[in-house]
Amino acid sequence: MSLREAGEILAAAPDSRPLAGGTDLLIQMKERGRRVPRVVALRRIPELRALTANGSLDIGAMVTCGEVAWSKAVHSGWPILTDSADLVGSIQVRNRATIAGNLCNAAPSADVSPSLIALGATAHIVGPFGERSVPLDQFFRGPGQTVLAKGEILARISAARPGAGTGGAYVRHVPRREMDIAVVGVAVQLKLASDGRTVQDARVVLSAVAPTPIRSAVAEKALIGSALGAEALARAGDGAAADARPISDVRSSADYRRELLKVYTRRVAQLAYERARSNAG
Structure with a gap:
């Protein structure tokens, strides 16, 4: 399946959803009664698994929070992002949850989105009618709501490498050290x-x-x-x-x-x- 084909399948079925890591969507379906008539798995689309951290940072939709959190290259150039990616859920969750999925879930308390916005990141979106790019600070519309239209998929996230004399950090307050919001x-x-x-x-x-x-x-x-x-x-x-x-x-x-x-x-x-x-x- 190609990325474009996945978008066409999603556009053809109202209320269908793409599946990346599933750490949010599957819980919503199993425990909260969310009805999703069709789930389109993205894990076999090769270009969504790419993570590059050279002159710029490029994170495919299937790259997990753990891959980002434990990447020496990402930590070297974008430590603010490894700060936040390393806080998502537990180790087991970080091995399944994706950066893109964390963004698309659009929880106001999400850990990854503040760091990426601070880096001036861009969301690259692919749909049945073409591609578009959106500054990440314009990606969210409300709790659980993004600018993604029917059939569109957040394919990757990019951010320029901060130069010399730059530094960033992310810290949150939680009642517990792990598995908290x-x-x-x-x-x-x-x-x-x-x-x-x-x-x-x-x-x-x-x-x-x-x-x-x-x-x-x-x-x-x-x-x-x-x-x-x-x-x-x-x-x-x-x-x-x-x-x-x-x-x-x-x-x-x-x-x-x-x-x-x-x-x-x-x-x-x-x-x-x-x-x-x-x-x-």
Whole structure:
């Protein structure tokens, strides 16, 4: 089966779904009563299994979270992504769950999407009527909702290799160390100026505090132009809390999530800054 044929099969059957790792879809079908009349397995489409991490990062739809998390090449160039991929489920889940599937499930608390958005990643989509590319920060429409149309498949995700003087990190807050969902998650990607100290550019992406992963423009503004002193970090944390739109649920109140964001934004920004300085050359 080719990628185009898979898209045509999906387009022909309403409510059919592609199957990658199945760690979300099969649970939804078996335990939550989701009715899916047709499942199209993607595992025998060769081009979806490719993972390249040279001048740029390219992740096929069937590449697992474990393959990314444990790749020395990915960790060397894109450590923010290995931070997040290594947190998805358990070791067993990471050996089945795919990066693309984690994105397409579109959970607000997903770990992989904030890091990829912080990297400026692009989603490459193939469907029965052709191909298109979408910046990943425009891929999500709401909980469980993406821009994918009927018959379209997220074929791969790409991201440029950050240059010298860049560093990123992702950290989440969970009640348990393993097999839990983020109460809040923060991804920060920084680029330093030529002096090796001043933040020239910043991306701050928040998860589990809005219907989709969101960038915090206020936190980014607080970091840019600073040498990441205590005042800049405090303003970034306050900015992230101000930009968030959290809800109260069984895992946390909205107010507690905002307080967590203040703490975690400071911590993750500091870690990203340390990595950027060590990468300044």
